[in-house]
Amino acid sequence: MAQNNKSRRGLAFYLLTAFFVTFILFLYGPMIAIFVLSFQGETGGMTFPMRGASTHWFNDLFTSTRYGDLAGSFKRSMTLGAVAMLITVVVSFFAGLAFRRRFFGSGPVFYLAIISLVMPGILVSLGIGQMFQTIGIRPHWMVSGLGAHLSWTLPFGLLIMFAVLNRFDSSWEEAARDAGATSVGVLRYVTLPILYPGLIAVALFGLTLSYDEFPRSLLAVGTKNTLPIHIATLTSNVTTPALYAIGTLTTALSLCLIVAAFAGIGFSQRKRGK
Numbered sequence: 001m002a003q004n005n006k007s008r009r010g011l012a013f014y015l016l017t018a019f020f021v022t023f024i025l026f027l028y029g030p031m032i033a034i035f036v037l038s039f040q041g042e043t044g045g046m047t048f049p050m051r052g053a054s055t056h057w058f059n060d061l062f063t064s065t066r067y068g069d070l071a072g073s074f075k076r077s078m079t080l081g082a083v084a085m086l087i088t089v090v091v092s093f094f095a096g097l098a099f100r101r102r103f104f105g106s107g108p109v110f111y112l113a114i115i116s117l118v119m120p121g122i123l124v125s126l127g128i129g130q131m132f133q134t135i136g137i138r139p140h141w142m143v144s145g146l147g148a149h150l151s152w153t154l155p156f157g158l159l160i161m162f163a164v165l166n167r168f169d170s171s172w173e174e175a176a177r178d179a180g181a182t183s184v185g186v187l188r189y190v191t192l193p194i195l196y197p198g199l200i201a202v203a204l205f206g207l208t209l210s211y212d213e214f215p216r217s218l219l220a221v222g223t224k225n226t227l228p229i230h231i232a233t234l235t236s237n238v239t240t241p242a243l244y245a246i247g248t249l250t251t252a253l254s255l256c257l258i259v260a261a262f263a264g265i266g267f268s269q270r271k272r273g274k
Contacts, residue, residue, distance in 0.1 A: 031251060038244035046241055057245040067242065073230035076141055080226060081211035083142075084149045088157040088206035089199055096161030097191075100170075114155040121215030124151055129219040141221035148220040149210040156209060157202040164198030197265040204261040208254055 037044075041052025061067060095113075099106060116124060128148050132139045139145070172194065176186045192199075214228040225233065231246055 034244045034247045035251070037241055038248040040241040040244075044241060046239060046244070057241045058249070060240075060242050061245055061249075064242075067234060067238065068230065069225070070227075070230060070246075073225050073227045076221075076224060077211050077227035080141060080145060080149060081207045083146060084153050084210035085203050085206035087146075087150060088153045089203050091154060092157030092161045092202050093195070093199060095158055096165050099162065100165060113158055116151040117155045121152070121213070122218060124148060125216045125219040128216075132220075139220055139222040141217075141224045141226060145217060145221035145226070148216040149213055152213060152216055153206040153209045156205050160198060160202050160205065161195075164195060164201075168194065200261050200264045204257060208257060212250075212254075 037046065037048070037050070038057060039053050039055065040046075040050055040057060041054050042056045044051040061070060099110065125148055128144050128151075129139050132144045137143075172190055173186050176190045181189065212228060213226075214232065217226050217229055221229070227250070231243070234243060234246075
């Protein structure tokens with residue numbers, strides 16, 4: 001049977017295989033190259049071949065002053081991402097519950113909520129920055145910047161909750177009510193535990209999308225840069241493997257968040273299994 005399957009593989013199979021391999025190389029090849037080059041020796045450059053191996057450029061990020069306010073931009077991005085994550089989780093959760101039943105104007109409200117996904121991020125940033133200047137408020141990374149990021153994270157969170165709630169069996173809630181549970185009790189002991197993996201996914205999207213966002217931050221954060229803007233600025237005046245070290249650190253942080261999310265989902269499933 002295996003030989004018959006191999007003999008039936010035509011040209012389309014090999015073309016699709018080649019396309020898939022090419023896609024994987026384009027997706028992960030640059031990431032691997034940046035990761036390797038970030039460990040260049042002290043005399044190494046930004047291209048292959050490598051001149052030794054060391055962690056010099058990682059240490060240089062925290063000891064040298066030529067990279068500007070790198071620590072400050074990192075703290076701002078993390079703070080902004082954490083706040084955007086919390087707001088996205090709370091609003092997406094209750095909005096998802098609200099949309100379980102049709103209400104007057106639900107269609108227009110839904111499309112207004114997700115329309116920012118199809119708008120160029122730079123235009124959203126420009127519009128928010130101009131709006132704040134028009135009303136006489138100076139753009140600030142924690143005010144106008146947060147609004148710009150929420151225009152990106154909230155639609156994703158809402159769509160994730162729709163996907164999760166589409167498979168949610170409301171009979172569990174009805175059984176809890178029949179057993180005498182109050183509305184708050186049903187929400188706390190039935191709805192939230194079941195939707196916990198979906199909320200973890202919303203939190204992960206909210207944090208990573210905000211943390212990595214560049215177009216919507218560019219003209220809306222004011223005079224204090226976030227990490228993506230700071231890195232973009234460094235590319236014009238820094239020509240050392242330290243740029244690759246920044247990329248490696250940010251990628252490692254994103255991977256740690258993903259691992260933490262999967263660990264949280266696994267923990268919730270084991271807890272429910274007990």
